[in-house]
Amino acid sequence: MTVSLDNGPVVAMPAWKRWMRSPYARHTGFLVGAGITVLFVFVALIGPFIAPYDPLATDLQNVLQPPGGEHLLGTDRYGRDIASRLLWGAQASLFVALAVGSLSLLFGVILGTLAGFVGGWTDRIMLAVINILLAFPGFLLALAFVAIRGSTLTNVILAVTLAYTPRVAIVMRAVVLNIRPRQFIEASFAVGVSTPTMIWKHVLPNCLPPVIVVATVSAAFAILAEAGLSFLGLGVQPPAPTWGNVITDGRPFLISDPWISISAGACIAVVVTGLNLLGDGVRDTLDPFLRNQTGARALK
Amino acid sequence: MQDGGAVPNTADGNPSASTASGSRLSVRGLTVQFAMPMGIVRAVDNVSLDIAQGETVGVVGESGSGKSVTFLSVMGMVRQPGRIVAGSVELDGRDLSQLDREELRGIRGRDISMVFQDPQTSLNPVFPIGKQIVDVFRAHLPISKDEARRRALEVLDLVHIPEAKNRFDSFPHEFSGGMRQRVLIAMALALRPRFIIADEPTTALDVTMQAQILELLHELKQEINIGLVLITHDLGVVARSADRVIVMYGGKIVEQGDVRTIFYEPRHPYTVSLMRSMPRIDMVRGERLHSIGGSPPSLSGLPAGCAFHPRCFLGAERPKCRTETPELHDAGRGGHRSACHYANELELVSTDAPKVGEVVARAGAQTTGEALLEVRDLRMHYPAASFQVPWNRKVVKAVDGVSFSVREGETLGIVGESGCGKSTLGRCLIRLIEPTSGSIAFRGSEISHLGVRDMRALRTDIQMVFQDPYASLDPRMTVESILREPFEAHGQADARTTHKIKELMAHVGLNPEHIERRPHEFSGGQRQRIGIARALALKPKLIILDEPVSALDVSVQAQIINLLKDLQAEFKLTYLFIAHDLSVVRHICDRVMVMYLGRIIEAGDRDTLFADPRHPYTKVLLSAVPLPDPDKERARAHVVVPGSVPSPINPPRGCHFHPRCPSAAALAGSMPADELEQLADGGVLPKPCVNAYPDIGAEADGHVQACHFVGVDNQNTGTRGR
Structure with missing residues (x-):
């Protein structure tokens, strides 16, 4: 029996060192995005504990205070502390983002896999439905849903999920169609692997990276949509502290006291940018096919 | 070679080509480095060579030997992160490596042109082929469109495109692979260059197409006095076409000389090993092929001293080979040079050069067993497009009425060119594809109508090894999970499975300690071993091997063939060996079936069929395979x-x-x-x-x-x- 020599790379270094060498550590966008996202999650979790005031407590002696002094970001027209409202609001935003991200991921993956893997008429019908849903602007779809079902946090989440599931599904379907004819799928069938196992062990792990990226974008969109719906008065009802409600509260005073809307708007902008950067970074680096072959090709 | 005679150069504005003695392309001390994430990689290391107009030089080497990069550098086409760090490329005394981009552009296509491997991707699909050739003329010469068209038709005639006038405005997809390669050669010839560099020009083609293209190149060389560089991994192609041979390994030239000298008196152990490890269509080399251990080194981790020493039968143990890098030195007559410290010792080593007509008898092949698999009138038809009007349905008859049986313990080869249905047939047999009609009986019981569950159970008995070791393993799984899969799929996974997996790995020549590695950490040959281990896991009776060695380098191919033979003897396996390479089939199979367009056109005992082919197509196929033996x-x-x-x-x-x-x-x-x-x-x-x-x-x-x-x-x- 011939014993082959081995010249594969030897992997034996501490985890942090390997991470430092990984493409993530060299991707500025990813690092910034990940930083913002981690900060956001952290703030959302501890916000209620570090908030200096009760976000609902009105203080009619101190309405429309400018930033600085006792109130870090000033107060609104009922004298509520903006900083506290934002800290509490982060929670709602995080909840909406997480819920929409994971729900649209879950439904999108299920639908996309079904369409891509089963194929045939299942695929054609599902594709038609998905395309019809995609034809509506996401926000409009969410708006219609909330207008019919009433404006609660749950409904906002469901509405944005409805708008974003088709996006995840269509990406998932495309990736599944790309993975399904690969030889390793055929090889696993040949050893007798059943279809559910196949999907679970081969198709999903190979398809998820691009889909997760879409899901992070849908999470970012969820934050925006929640704010947008609140702004229109269709989101979480006031006086609940959400970023969208804070913007709405500041609307009459945009000229005279702009800090109210600006501070909330800045929070949204930063978090959404962070999530998008994170998604892009993951997309740029996650694909093992791209990463391992570029070097080898140049040397053909 | 440099007869200096008429250089049939038409008034192409290429005056230098008509100098009396023919031109010469000289490479001196060429060194090319790539800046890779893992460090500097030296792809070409101090390579010097000469090519004269009118000669054909075969450049042989396995993947990573630097053969392509060398000639891309000659063309000034090495791109970032690659860089020529030393050496010169001279065309009649003019150093090409010092030219700027514009000047180089004038040289490319006009003095030296290139034919690439893949005719599918080297032509722009959105332009007619005629226009693409006209563009070559118009880029270099100030001539009118009509004049360019006239000349384009001329070169298309030169490469024997039938009815060139009518096909001038056809698009690349309207041509077959072989025809596209002709078009590419026409483009390379358009400006009557003095040198053509053909990088694996026939590798992507079927063997009958290869024969056509080699014939064409041969003809052209004689007709218009070009210097042809033929980069290839196929020693047969070299033996057929080359005047001189350059053998490369690890970025260096290890041997060069006249084609007969290289084939009959090689003076480098690598060359010797290569010749020995090639299965041949004209003879059977005993039961085992000579194999070179290991795999071609990656250029980023070349061994110290002589790069070949870890795999060398001469130098593996010698300190000099390990520490001192051998330089090319004279090793015989006529410019024969070798880079081996112990080249002289090779005079005593036989290259295993066969006598004409020599056929080694097989040692007791087991073809007397009873039928394990009986196939009757199997058909696999599928629609040619997904949406078709009912009154004009087109059907691809991939397999069209095939009957045969596989006897226990034998190796049955299925050969044919691409599109003959051999792979579809293999997939039908284990019902990765559902056959349209016909019967498949395994050990006497019909399996073509088994339900999903029964069929899965049957997969313990019939297994498959796939062609592409890069695509057939899930890149995200470790070797352990890949090999555990068959056990789990059949509910056989238990505490002893890890042990069994390690045993399997040892059996196929993998180091069991590498159980946690992922496919990309292995070389091509090692990956194919993983694929074989996966097929073996459930102890099958029959293994369908779908082109198991066609993606591998020659030296690694021999290892895998030997492994397959060993495993067959050890586990009493029956093989169905699907291949397009007739030499490999000749070596490993007991019986052979030849397929053409979905049907079997000839079948018989291996030696009978190869010695006495009866169907005209079989004769054509056999004669199209070039022998690695120039005379x-x-x-x-x-x-x-x-x-x-x-x-x-x-x-x-x-x-x-x-x-x-x-x-x-x-x-x-x-x-x-x-x-x-x-x-x-x-x-x-x-x-x-x-x-x-x-x-x-x-x-x-x-x-x-x-x-x-x-x-x-x-x-x-x-x-x-x-």
């Missing part, structure tokens, strides 16, 4: 058939092979007119060939074939036609 190869008669394999959507009426059949064409000349059929294109052929599909007959010795006129031999086989 024998050049003395041999070549039957080169025109055209390419027709589309299985609309196979020719009657005998599928009749439009290309040299025998039918020759027979037609000697037959009375009432037995001939007039064809649409004006030719005449015997009536039966055009009208009836010949039944595959049965003969006493088990050698069957499907030709109406077998035995009616003709003189055509001796001609060297296009």
Whole structure:
């Protein structure tokens, strides 16, 4: 029996060192995005504990205070502390983002896999439905849903999920169609692997990276949509502290006291940018096919 | 070579080419480095070579030997992160490596041009081929469109594109692979360059196409006095076409010399090993192939000293080979040079060069077993497109009425060119694809109608090894999870599975300690070993091997073939070996079936079939495979058939092979007119060939074939036609 020599790379270094060498550590966008996202999650979790005031407590002696002094970001027209409202609001935003991200991921993956893997008429019908849903602007779809079902946090989440599931599904379907004819799928069938196992062990792990990226974008969109719906008065009802409600509260005073809307708007902008950067970074680096072959090709 | 005679250079504004003695391309001390994430990689290391106008130089090497990069550098086409760090490339004394981009552009195509490996991707799909050739002229010469068109037609004629005028405005997808390669050669020839660099020009082509292209290159070299560089991994191609040979390994030239010297008196152990490890179509080399251990080194981790020493049968143990890098030195007559410290010792080593007609008898092949697999009239038809109007349905008859049996313990080879249905057949047998009709019986019980569950159970008995070791393993899984999968799929996973997996790995020559590694950490040969281990896991009776070695380097190919033979003996396996490489089939198979357009056209015992092919197509196939033996190869008669394999959507009426059949064409000349059929294109052929599909007959010795006129031999086989 011939014993082959081995010249594969030897992997034996501490985890942090390997991470430092990984493409993530060299991707500025990813690092910034990940930083913002981690900060956001952290703030959302501890916000209620570090908030200096009760976000609902009105203080009619101190309405429309400018930033600085006792109130870090000033107060609104009922004298509520903006900083506290934002800290509490982060929670709602995080909840909406997480819920929409994971729900649209879950439904999108299920639908996309079904369409891509089963194929045939299942695929054609599902594709038609998905395309019809995609034809509506996401926000409009969410708006219609909330207008019919009433404006609660749950409904906002469901509405944005409805708008974003088709996006995840269509990406998932495309990736599944790309993975399904690969030889390793055929090889696993040949050893007798059943279809559910196949999907679970081969198709999903190979398809998820691009889909997760879409899901992070849908999470970012969820934050925006929640704010947008609140702004229109269709989101979480006031006086609940959400970023969208804070913007709405500041609307009459945009000229005279702009800090109210600006501070909330800045929070949204930063978090959404962070999530998008994170998604892009993951997309740029996650694909093992791209990463391992570029070097080898140049040397053909 | 440099006869200095008429350089048939038309007034192409290429005056330097008409200098009397012919030009010379000289590379001196060329070193090319790539800045990679893992460090500096030296892809070409101090390479010096000369090519004269009018000669063909074969450049041989395995993947990563630096052969392509060397000639890309000559063309000034090495891109970032690559860089020429030392050396010069001189064309008649002019150093090309010092030229700026504009000046180089003037050289490319005009003085030196290149033909690439893949004719599918080297032509722009959105422009007609004529326009693409016209562009070559217009980029270099100040001539009118009409003039360029006239000249483009000229070069298309030169490469024998039939009816070039009518096909001038055809798009690349309207041509077959071989025809596209002709178009590319026409583009390379357009400006009558003095040198053409052909990088694996026939690797992507079928063997009959390869024969056509080699024939064409040979013809062109004689007609228009070009210096041809033929980069290839196939020693047969070199033996057939080259005047001189350069062997590369690890970025260096390890041996160079006249083609006969290299083949008959090699003075480098790598060359010797390469020759020995190649299976040959004209003989069987005992039971085992010589194999070079290990795999071609990656350029980023070249061994110190002589790069070949870890795999060398001479130098593995010698300190000098480990520490001192050998330089090229004279090793014999006529510029024969070798880079081996111990080149002299090789005089005593036989290259295993075979005598003409030598056939080693097989050592007791087990072809007497009973039928393990019986296939009757199997058909696999699928629609040619997904949306078709009901009144014009087109069907691809990938497999069209195939019957055969596989006996226990034997290796049955299925050979044929691309599109003949051999892979589809293999997949039908284990029902990765559902056959349209026909019966498949495994050990006497019908399996073509088994339900999903029963079929899964049967997969413990029939397994498959796939062609592409890079694509057939899930990149995200470790070796352990890949090999655990078959056990889990059949509920056999238990505490001992990890142990079994390690045993399996040891069996196929993998280090069991690498169980946690992922596929990308292995070389191609090692990955194919993983694929074989996966097929072996459930102890199957029958393994379908779908081109298991075609993606591997020659030296690694020999290892895998030997491994397959060892495993067969050890586990009493039966193989169905699907391949396009007839030499490999000759080596490993007991019986062989030849397929053409979905049907079996000849089948028989290996030695009988290879020694006495009866169907004209089999004869053509066999003669198209170049032998790695220059004298024998050049003395041999070549039957080169025109055209390419027709589309299985609309196979020719009657005998599928009749439009290309040299025998039918020759027979037609000697037959009375009432037995001939007039064809649409004006030719005449015997009536039966055009009208009836010949039944595959049965003969006493088990050698069957499907030709109406077998035995009616003709003189055509001796001609060297296009």
